[in-house]
Amino acid sequence: MLIALLEEIAAxxxxLWVRLPHDAALRALRQLDTQPPEGTASMQRDIAEGKPSELDQQTGAVIRLGRQAGIPTPANDFVYAALLPQERAARERAGLAMCAQPDN
Known part of the structure; x- marks a missing residue:
């Protein structure tokens, strides 16, 4: 799944005419592999703790930009849809509005 996400981001x-090396996804994966096994991303910690996260600003942005560029993003669509209920609940508890949805 991670490789699919990285490949979609690169695509x-x-x-959108961003110049990237042909192996950008592999390079990103190699960089991630250098992180300690117990390390987590801030979005992962926020979601695990029931806090509002950057789901829309990160994954949602990939989806919106993919649509703009005509690039399918099925792995990012899946992750976004899977995490959206938790994100909505966290934002509701915090009294925060949801950002723009990818399908808007």
Whole structure:
């Protein structure tokens, strides 16, 4: 799944004329592999703790930009849809509005 996410992100970038190396996804994966096993991303910690996260600003942005560029993002669509109920609940508890949805 992680490789699919990284490949989609690179494809979206290329679809928007961002110059990336042909192995950008592999390079990103190698960089992630250098992190300690117990390390977590801030979005992962926020979601695990029931806090509002950057789901829309990160994954939602990939989806929106993919649509703009005509690049399918099925892995990112899946992750977004899977995490959206938790994100909505966290934002409701915090009294925060949801950001723009990818399908808007």
């Amino acid at each position: 979206v970038g290329r679809g």
